[in-house]
Amino acid sequence: MRASTRMSAAAVWGVIVAVSGAAPWAQAQEVRTLTVRTGIGGPGDSGMITLRSVEKFGALLGLDEATREAVQVSHEGYTAAFQQVQKARREAMDAVRREVEETEDHSLWGSRLPSIEKAFRTSSRKLEDEFMADLRIMSGEAGQGPAWERVERMRRREQVLKGGGMSGEGVDLVELVGSIPMPPEAMSAAEPTLLDYEAEMDRQAQARLKMFEEQGEIKGLGQGLDPERMEAMLKDFRESGAKLRDVNMRFARKIESALPDEQRAAFASEFRKRCFPAVYKVSRAQRELDAAIGMTDLTGEQRELLASLRDSYQREARAVNEVWAAAIEDQEKSGASAGMSFAGAQIKLMNGEEPEALRQARQSRRDLDKRVRERLSSALTPAQRDRLPREPEDDGVAGQKAFFIEAM
Secondary structure, eight states: OOOOOOOHHHHHHHHHHHHHHHHHHHOHHHHHHEEEESSSSGGGGOOOHHHHHHHHHHHHHHHHHHHHHHHHHHHHHHHHHHHHHHHHHHHHHHHHHHHHHHHOOOOHHHHHHHHHHHHHHHHHHHHHHHHHHHHHHHHHHGGGGGHHHHHHHHHHHHHHTTTOOTTTTTTOOHHHHHHSSSOOHHHHHHHHHHHHHHHHHHHHHHHHHHHHHHHHHHHTTSSOOOOOHHHHHHHHHHHHHHHHHHHHHHHHHHHHHHOHHHHHHHHHHHHHHHHHHHHOOHHHHHHHHHHHTTOOOOOOOOOHHHHHHHHHHHHHHHHHHHHHHHHHHHHHHHOOOOEEEEEEEEEEESSOOOOHHHHHHHHHHHHHHHHHHHHHHHSSHHHHHTSSSOOOOOOSSSEEEEEEEOOO
């Protein structure tokens, strides 16, 4: 059973109104861009413990089959209770939305949203504490030793790294290494460095969680938020995120050097993709090319043309993507933008216009994708074009939606 963590339209609008506050943004003398991206979660979202995470906990603890089944039953109860907490949150959001529509008083979002989120966090954390306590008891001796400490560290990484605002901040190197097929000797070579990474990242994760507890409730939401105070808070989150990113960068180099050549290349490639998910995600053009090449009714000429188109696209995309990723890094180094998580969304504030280099890099990628899709379309028959994947245009990270507010 899987619980949805997607925000409703009411919740999205509530975050935008609550965080932006009409008056101060309108009076600002320079351009400020506020981005609210949903479907991410983060430290403030009290994200549900997934079954996949529970399976990883079981592997760390060395649970036998019977205990794993008992833990799964406990998790099903936890999931059902969590869904009820989510339902209460949605219903509270909908009630505020209806009242706002009736009164046209958008400041209600600012006065009501904090208490709704506080109730959600309190209830969801209580459920998590209870489930983790049950898991520890069922784990027997393993729940009292070093393995349990690794479980707790893993959970804190899940809470903190999800939805990271800076490139490289949101990568879990333990999970990354585990996703790459490698022989036992390669895993053994990386294991000491991974243990050191867990300890170092956990220190930063605990500091981040403490900071969120201290700053998680933004006073005066929707009632004239002070931009300077908001920027100060985001500055703290940016500095905290930079520490998480630096830990990942430092240990990624150590892990890469410890791996055999074959696994080293795979690790470096996957790490780069996870540092810049918006840049290196599989594009619509790539998905359409893959689907077209897999068609069984292609002529020899079509197959040769599409293979050439795919090769040239991948070659050009590598160069364009490197420029785009570098532009993102330059923007982050400038300190002109910062992000934080609130109400299950990622909030990003940027002072000034978006850097021209970043805008051009993103546009270059769009132009490349457009050209490739047009050439692909012209190479196929109408019937073949109809069999290409149907999907909406998406300039963001898959599965997420972004809302932008700009003010002078």
